[in-house]
Amino acid sequence: MRTEREPAGAPVPGEEPGLEELLSQVALGHEQAFDRVYDLLAGPVFGLARRVVRDRAQAEEVAQEVLVEVWRTASRYDRTRGSALSWVMTMAHRRSVDRVRSAQASTAREERVSRMSGEVPYDEVSETVTTRLEGERVRRCLGGLTDLQRQAVTLAYYGGYSYPEVAGLLRVPLGTVKTRMRDGLVRLRDCMGVER
Structure with a gap:
């Protein structure tokens, strides 16, 4: 308990001082007071930064910057x-918003x-190259199929025809188309190295 002679706001023995x-x-x-401030505020500051910034590493940096700023500018805090x-x-909120901006x-x-430079962003270049390489690989593997298998697979997958429509276009029974498709897809899978 406080005695009447103690000034208001003075720490009471046995009680932890407020923020x-x-x-x-x-x-x-x-420094010990700052250690306690850090313990009290690191979680809430990081949580707020994480909600605003969304990236964990960036939020950690923002939280660290804010706590360093608290250490440097604590004298600017005005209770009123x-x-x-x-x-x-x-x-913390201002620093987080600044980071996002x-x-x-x-x-x-x-x-x-x-x-302005006419360059294509790296991701687009990478995606285009990957798509072209995959396309070349598919064409090479299609070349390894029999003519009958290649016709059936091409009509179904590239032409968008159903199996009965492929059977009608090739003038063969539906069962024959299914067999050609199955055998052709197995060969394609093996050629492209796709695991079951």
Whole structure:
């Protein structure tokens, strides 16, 4: 309990100081007080940053920056303008939003430069190359099928015809088409190295 002679806001022996008091101590350079502030605020600050930034690594960086800023600027905290928690969380929110805006601006800059230089972004180039290589591989493997198998597979998969329609186009029984398709697809699978 406090005696009447103790000033308001002075820590009571046996009680843990509140966040406001801890920030006052941090402002005076007390490292132990900052350790306690860190323990109290690291989770909430990271949580807020994670919700805004969405990327875990970026949120960790934002949280670290905010807590360093708390250490450096604790003397700027003004009790009359709000709670210590809201002061820190406002800092965390602003820093998180700044990080998102910075990432968006960076992406926009890269896209602008890419358009101006006529370059195709790496992902599109990579996707195009992969698609072409896969297409060449499929054509090579189709070349390894018998003429009858290749006709059936080509009509069904590239022409979009149903098995009965393929049978009608090739003027063969439906069972024959199914057999050709099955055998052709097995050979394609083996040629392309697709596991069962």
